[in-house]
Amino acid sequence: QVQLVESGGGLVQAGSSLRLSCAASGTFYDINDMGWYRQAPGKQRELVASIITTGVVNYADSVKGRFTISRDNAKNTVYLQMSGLKPEDTAVYYCHADGVRTSPYIRYDKDYWGKGTLVTVSS
Numbered sequence: 001q002v003q004l005v006e007s008g009g010g011l012v013q014a015g016s017s018l019r020l021s022c023a024a025s026g027t028f029y030d031i032n033d034m035g036w037y038r039q040a041p042g043k044q045r046e047l048v049a050s051i052i053t054t055g056v057v058n059y060a061d062s063v064k065g066r067f068t069i070s071r072d073n074a075k076n077t078v079y080l081q082m083s084g085l086k087p088e089d090t091a092v093y094y095c096h097a098d099g100v101r102t103s104p105y106i107r108y109d110k111d112y113w114g115k116g117t118l119v120t121v122s123s
Contacts, residue, residue: 001026001027001028001112002024002025002026002027002028002031002097002100002108002112003024003025003026003112004022004023004024004095004096004097004112004113004114005022005023005025005095005114005115006020006021006022006093006094006095006114006115006116006117007020007021007022007023007117008020008021008117009093009117009118009119010118010119010120011120011122012085012119012120012121012122013121013122013123014085014086014087014121014122014123015084015085016085016121017081017082017083017084017085018082018085018119019079019080019081019082020036020079020080020082020093020095020117020119021077021078021079022034022036022077022078022079022080022095022114023075023076023077024076024077024078024097024112025076027102028100028101028102028108029101029102029103029104030053030073030100030101031053031076031097031098031099031100031101032052032053032098032099032100032101033050033051033052033053033096033097033098033099034050034051034052034071034078034095034096034097034098035047035048035049035050035051035058035069035078035095035096035098036048036049036050036069036078036080036093036094036095036096037093037094037096038089038091038092038093038094038119039091039092039094039116040088040090040091043091045094046060047060048060048063048067048069048080048093049063049067049069049080050069050096051069051070051071051078052099053071053073055071057069062088063082063089066082066083066084066085067080067081067082067083068080068081068083069081078095080093082119085119085121086121087121087122087123088121089119089121090119090120090121091118091119092116092117092118092119093116093117093118093119094113094114094115094116095113095114096111096112096113096114097111097112097113098111098112100112
């Protein structure tokens with residue numbers, strides 16, 4: 001199984017930067033897909049950014065050019081560097097992991113979520 005623990009959220013002013021981290025622990029061989037989702041009050045959870053083991057990334061249009069996702073495979077950690085933050089970025093940010101392998105040949109048939117970290121951007 002996999003446990004995901006996020007850190008780095010907080011209250012910042014518009015235009016500021018913030019870095020989120022998510023560390024994965026547990027019993028697994030590797031994790032192919034790690035990413036960040038967010039959920040604002042009254043809205044559905046949405047993808048912010050994702051990255052696979054080879055480094056291929058995907059971003060929501062709303063954060064392109066402002067957010068950068070990266071990962072350290074040796075530490076099983078994914079990061080989200082956020083800059084130019086806007087009030088509309090205010091949300092709970094969740095770490096997500098998918099494509100978890102228990103061995104080179106066996107993959108878990110489920111994905112995992114962290115508990116979330118709150119990012120609040122004031123105007």
